[in-house]
Amino acid sequence: MSSICCKVESIEPLTDIVSRVKLAALSPISFKAGQYVKVIMGENDSRPFSIANAPDGSNQIELHIGAGAGNDYAGQVLEKMNTHGEIDIEGGHGEAFFRDTDIKPTILLAGGTGFSYTYSILQQRLKIADDQPVFLYWGTQKLADMYEYEVLIELEKEHKHFRFIPVVDAPDEQWQGKSGWVHQAILTDIVSLEPYQVYVAGRFEMAGVARDDFQKQGLLLENLYGDAYQFI
Structure with missing residues (x-):
C-alpha cells in the first residue's frame, strides 16, 4: 500500500492530553468505518491511529490523539505534524471495521x-x-x-x-x-x-x-x- 501525503488542516485540544487532528489527503484515500491509518514517522517507523470520522467520499481524515506526559509515541507524531504542516499516512487498515451487510443490534x-x-x-x-x-x-x-x-x-x-x-x-x-x-x-x-x-x-x-x-x-x-x- 502506497503512502498518501496529507495536509494538517488543524490540531485542536479536546482535553489536557487529547487532540483532534484534521487531515486533508492530497490524493484519494479509501477506508471503512472502524479502520485505522498508519502515520509514517520514518522508513521503519509507522504508528497506528484509529480514524474518527466515517467515510463520506471526501479526502478528510480525523484522528483523536492522546499524548499525555511521557507518551513520546503519540507526542512525537503531534510534534511532527505541528512542525511540518503535513504528514504521510497509509490506510485504511484493520479487519475490525463495521459490518453493514448483516445488521444486528x-x-x-x-x-x-x-x-x-x-x-x-x-x-x-x-x-x-x-x-x-x-x-x-x-x-x-x-x-x-x-x-x-x-x-x-x-x-x-x-x-x-x-x-x-x-x-x-x-x-x-x-x-x-x-x-x-x-x-x-x-x-x-x-x-x-x-x-x-x-x-x-x-x-x-x-x-x-x-x-x-x-x-x-x-x-x-x-x-x-x-x-x-x-x-x-
Whole structure:
C-alpha cells in the first residue's frame, strides 16, 4: 500500500492530553468505518491511529490523539505534524471495521481514546435507516475526559434507537451515572448478548477480559470485533 501525503488542516485540544487532528489527503484515500491509518514517522517507523470520522467520499481524515506526559509515541507524531504542516499516512487498515451487510443490534464499547474507533462506526451505523438498537458505552477515568459527551447526548436525542451510556471510573460526588469497569456496565444492563454485534476498542487488558465475560453471557465470538483481538 502506497503512502498518501496529507495536509494538517488543524490540531485542536479536546482535553489536557487529547487532540483532534484534521487531515486533508492530497490524493484519494479509501477506508471503512472502524479502520485505522498508519502515520509514517520514518522508513521503519509507522504508528497506528484509529480514524474518527466515517467515510463520506471526501479526502478528510480525523484522528483523536492522546499524548499525555511521557507518551513520546503519540507526542512525537503531534510534534511532527505541528512542525511540518503535513504528514504521510497509509490506510485504511484493520479487519475490525463495521459490518453493514448483516445488521444486528449493536454495542460499541470504548475505553478512553478508543472512542475514536467506535465514533467512526457510530456515525456510519446511524446513516442506516432502521430501528435496531445501538448502544455506545464509553468508559473514562473522569467525566472531563469524555470530550464528546455533549455531542453524544444530542445524537441520542436525534436517534430514538441510539443510547449513550457514559461510565466513569473515578466519579465525583455529583455523578449519578454508572461507574467502574465499562464492560461490566454492559453485563449488568444486558442479560443475553447472543443477538448482538459488539465492537471493542481500548486497552488490551480490558479487551481480553471483556471477550471472556461477554462469551459467558452468550455473545457469539464471530460477532465480536476489535483490532486488539489480532494480538491477544
